[in-house]
Amino acid sequence: MSYIVRIVDLHKYYYLGGEALHVLKGLNLEIFEGDFVALMGPSGSGKSTLLNILGCLDRLSDGKYELSEVDVSHMADDELSEVRSRYLGFIFQSYNLLPQYTVVENIEVPLLYQNIKLNEITKQRCLALADMVGLGSRLDHRPFQLSGGQQQRVAIARALVNDPHVILADEPTGNLDTKTSVEIMTMLRKLNQAGKTIIMVTHENDIAEWARRVIRLRDGVIESDIRND
Amino acid sequence: MNFAKLQRSALLAIRSLWLHKLRAFLSVLGIIIGTGAVIALMAFGEGNMKEALDDIKRQGATNVVVRSIKPSDDSSTGSRSFVASYGLTFEDLSRLQNLDGILSIVPMRIFPQEIRRFERLVSAGRLVATVPEYAIVNKLELSTGRFITEKDNREMNNVCVIATNLANRLFPLDNPMGQTVVIKNNHYKIIGVMKDRMATSASGGSQAEEVFDNDVYIPLDTYRELYGATIFLRQSGSRSGERMQLSQITLTIDSEVDTRAGREKVKAMGDLIRSIIQQRHYKTDWAMTIPLDRLEELERSQDRYTVLLAMVASISLLVGGIGIMNIMLATVTERTREIGIRRALGAKRRDIITQFLVEAVVQTTVGGMIGVFCGLSIVLIAPIAMQKFFNQHLPTLINSFWIIVSLSVSILVGVIFGLYPAIKAAKLDPIEALRHE
Ligand SMILES: Nc1ncnc2c1ncn2[C@@H]1O[C@H](COP(=O)(O)OP(=O)(O)O)[C@@H](O)[C@H]1O
Ligand SMILES: [Mg+2]
Numbered sequence: 001m002s003y004i005v006r007i008v009d010l011h012k013y014y015y016l017g018g019e020a021l022h023v024l025k026g027l028n029l030e031i032f033e034g035d036f037v038a039l040m041g042p043s044g045s046g047k048s049t050l051l052n053i054l055g056c057l058d059r060l061s062d063g064k065y066e067l068s069e070v071d072v073s074h075m076a077d078d079e080l081s082e083v084r085s086r087y088l089g090f091i092f093q094s095y096n097l098l099p100q101y102t103v104v105e106n107i108e109v110p111l112l113y114q115n116i117k118l119n120e121i122t123k124q125r126c127l128a129l130a131d132m133v134g135l136g137s138r139l140d141h142r143p144f145q146l147s148g149g150q151q152q153r154v155a156i157a158r159a160l161v162n163d164p165h166v167i168l169a170d171e172p173t174g175n176l177d178t179k180t181s182v183e184i185m186t187m188l189r190k191l192n193q194a195g196k197t198i199i200m201v202t203h204e205n206d207i208a209e210w211a212r213r214v215i216r217l218r219d220g221v222i223e224s225d226i227r228n229d
Numbered sequence: 230m231n232f233a234k235l236q237r238s239a240l241l242a243i244r245s246l247w248l249h250k251l252r253a254f255l256s257v258l259g260i261i262i263g264t265g266a267v268i269a270l271m272a273f274g275e276g277n278m279k280e281a282l283d284d285i286k287r288q289g290a291t292n293v294v295v296r297s298i299k300p301s302d303d304s305s306t307g308s309r310s311f312v313a314s315y316g317l318t319f320e321d322l323s324r325l326q327n328l329d330g331i332l333s334i335v336p337m338r339i340f341p342q343e344i345r346r347f348e349r350l351v352s353a354g355r356l357v358a359t360v361p362e363y364a365i366v367n368k369l370e371l372s373t374g375r376f377i378t379e380k381d382n383r384e385m386n387n388v389c390v391i392a393t394n395l396a397n398r399l400f401p402l403d404n405p406m407g408q409t410v411v412i413k414n415n416h417y418k419i420i421g422v423m424k425d426r427m428a429t430s431a432s433g434g435s436q437a438e439e440v441f442d443n444d445v446y447i448p449l450d451t452y453r454e455l456y457g458a459t460i461f462l463r464q465s466g467s468r469s470g471e472r473m474q475l476s477q478i479t480l481t482i483d484s485e486v487d488t489r490a491g492r493e494k495v496k497a498m499g500d501l502i503r504s505i506i507q508q509r510h511y512k513t514d515w516a517m518t519i520p521l522d523r524l525e526e527l528e529r530s531q532d533r534y535t536v537l538l539a540m541v542a543s544i545s546l547l548v549g550g551i552g553i554m555n556i557m558l559a560t561v562t563e564r565t566r567e568i569g570i571r572r573a574l575g576a577k578r579r580d581i582i583t584q585f586l587v588e589a590v591v592q593t594t595v596g597g598m599i600g601v602f603c604g605l606s607i608v609l610i611a612p613i614a615m616q617k618f619f620n621q622h623l624p625t626l627i628n629s630f631w632i633i634v635s636l637s638v639s640i641l642v643g644v645i646f647g648l649y650p651a652i653k654a655a656k657l658d659p660i661e662a663l664r665h666e
């Protein structure tokens with residue numbers, strides 16, 4: 001099986017007032033297609049930083065990152081946008097829906113930035129996804145009219161609309177109660193069982209249990225890498 | 230960037246703006262005022278200009294008009310019984326008739342005259358003794374009958390053509406055609422009645438406003454035969470008077486005013502005519518008016534007006550543009566998180582630039598449209614109001630050119646002043662933008 005994510009000796013520094021902050025210290029990691037990975041670790045250990053780099057939102061300082069066997073380490077800004085647009089889906093802790101858009105329109109947003117025509121087919125796709133996450137009856141609602149769990153489900157539908165290779169989720173249940181968290185995790189597990197690769201940051205053990213593989217970071221290095229299944 | 234995408238961006242922009250209607254309106258107020266002012270003021274300026282030009286064209290833009298005027302030093306003689314003899318002569322006329330390049334030459338004697346028909350009297354009549362070409366040069370239109378002919382002049386017929394208004398006063402009940410009026414104890418048969426003729430305004434120099442309502446036209450030669458070459462005008466209540474042969478000669482130059490060369494020719498002919506008349510006149514008992522001079526004067530003042538207006542409009546649009554920039558910068562800050570989200574979902578920098586640029590342009594374009602609408606409303610309403618409340622005529626002319634210019638400039642202002650905020654938005658780091666509260 002091929003790696004969908006492969007990082008080699010990855011370093012990340014932040015520069016604060018001339019002083020370098022070494023956040024990720026030579027990480028090596030391979031993630032297979034179809035895996036479900038939980039990134040854990042104490043606050044400040046570099047989980048989000050790593051996820052942002054994996055999501056092509058941030059750049060690594062040193063090392064190499066291959067996504068679907070393509071080296072994206074030194075891509076230009078526009079190319080990275082293209083990669084995000086085609087191959088990646090994002091789920092955020094605070095949902096990050098666009099407040100002025102309805103449910104369907106929010107799901108549609110990633111398609112706006114692909115070079116495709118929005119037509120009946122794409123419309124049906126958005127409707128089907130809304131249906132899949134259980135919001136088929138709230139298509140015209142605005143985010144503020146939805147509960148947190150519902151908003152996160154819209155975000156999941158949005159992350160799926162471009163049929164990404166990898167879904168990246170940064171504490172997707174961080175703002176949700178236990179019951180809703182279970183709903184969301186059930187949904188992610190189903191997606192994974194259907195073949196989607198998921199990389200999720202969390203600091204809660206019972207959330208991490210939903211993943212197949214748990215990687216723990218501490219001070220910018222991988223402390224442990226355990227398979228659940 | 231295809232059309233569908235642009236259309237979507239525009240719709241999105243309208244929706245975002247709709248969330249802050251009042252703010253959007255206030256931010257484009259400068260644009261609204263700027264474009265509104267341009268549309269309204271240009272319509273007033275050009276309306277005024279057109280009216281004046283039409284007036285000049287009625288007087289004949291290729292004409293050269295020479296007139297007798299009373300020399301100013303006459304009054305200094307102090308003599309109450311002094312009879313001033315001055316003005317253009319028949320000799321001047323025959324000398325001018327030898328000139329080439331002249332389409333027509335119309336001499337006339339004009340003076341106030343009582344017009345009588347039995348017991349009816351119009352004391353404020355105006356007698357115009359002239360030649361048939363007068364009708365052509367002044368584009369006279371008759372409601373019935375004919376104008377004076379060559380034959381009338383040759384045979385010195387006692388015939389006349391009268392103005393509609395005068396006809397109505399003298400013949401309130403019957404048809405004036407073929408009837409007789411009495412002018413200076415002589416009887417004249419009416420052969421034609423003129424259509425109403427618009428008065429010409431004063432045009433500087435010796436040319437006063439001319440009203441044609443009480444005109445009577447008779448053949449020049451008839452008049453000359455009956456009363457001699459020199460008109461003697463007695464001033465009422467005094468023994469002083471004036472002697473004069475011709476009150477005016479209008480020469481139509483064979484040229485045009487639409488080309489520079491044509492205009493130069495009119496001016497050159499004017500100079501030539503001036504020099505010819507000057508040879509025989511040692512005092513300034515005559516004056517020359519060239520309507521073209523006034524036309525050019527007007528064109529120059531129109532240009533100055535346009536430049537001035539353009540300056541005022543530029544300032545207002547600059548202020549409007551700064552307003553837009555200010556509001557767009559605030560919008561970018563306010564929507565930093567949205568920018569981060571869009572970037573994470575695959576938006577390129579130029580997508581972000583487009584989004585905010587379109588938003589700015591939509592604002593200024595809508596502002597420009599509102600401005601044009603307001604301007605046009607003012608242009609349509611102001612003349613009605615002026616008529617109603619001040620009984621004054623306010624000429625206007627709506628020129629689609631200025632509408633196009635106003636809207637184009639509005640769009641341009643949106644692009645120019647929206648660009649910096651849009652670039653600023655696009656330069657935001659996606660992660661930092663996402664973290665923004
Ligand atoms: N943009 C940044 N500039 C400077 N330091 C940063 C920045 N982002 C994160 N850091 C630092 O990097 C470290 C790791 O942060 P982060 O990856 O957010 O940790 P986690 O998500 O595991 O809590 C922290 O010490 C944080 O302060
Ligand atoms: Mg974090």
